[in-house]
Amino acid sequence: MAGTVAESMTPNPTTIEANRTVRDAAELLASGDVGAVVVVDDGEVVGIVTDRDIVVRVIATGGSPEDPVRQACSQDLVTTTPDADAAEAVRIMRDRAVRRIPVLQGGSLVGILSIGDLAIDRDPTSALADISAEEPNT
Template identity: 55%
Template sequence: MTKTVADVMTANPATIDASQPVSVAAKIMSDEDTGAVIITNDGVISGIVTDRDIAVRVVAEDKGPGTPVRDACSEDLVTVGPDTSLEQVVQLMRSKAVRRMPVVENDHAVGIISLGDLAIERDSDSALADISAAEGNR
């Protein structure tokens, strides 16, 4: 049986309203041991912000921690549904050069799937799978 995104995604992903400051997004990332938070506008998914986005688009540009996440996030989203096959996700990640994809149903985030999730599922003996499965830094 072909596995789908729902089989390997992280359910109930962290979200934040687009108007909130990046400091709140960074705190969520720290508290939840994640590298990405999904951005919403009135509850509807509108972007994604990663730890790298904050470093490159905020810190490196000398913007402060009060910068709204909408100014740091990627808005040109590539999303998938929970019933998308893993093969389709791999193709999309390759063609769009993304490491994480929000999983969306009815314009709402129900999960997130990462390159690490795919590595654990498809090649559990790989270095990326080992790193992805390891406990986060604290």
């Protein structure tokens, strides 16, 4: 069982500039077989966007795939550091009802921690760990 965030996080997450389009984000999600893309503005982490965000915040409200991705992303971010306690990260995720936390070191993005990452590391026999460890469906 991991003690620190660094032991569970996914390093080098996919990023997209905030002024790029929702379509660009969707293409990154699809081509990278990832569930989330970290949104940055001049290198600073400003949000996270998921396929669900695109559907709920853009498509369902009459938006366009050409809208800037900043309009689709979650912006009230919680971040952590690689040396933070993994149990504390779990508590934060539970308290804030978030599924992913960007991991910053010295203000720079170094990883992302998801509930799937934690499940694989902390409870490898759970259904969530099994699902998270599988190759994505295409």
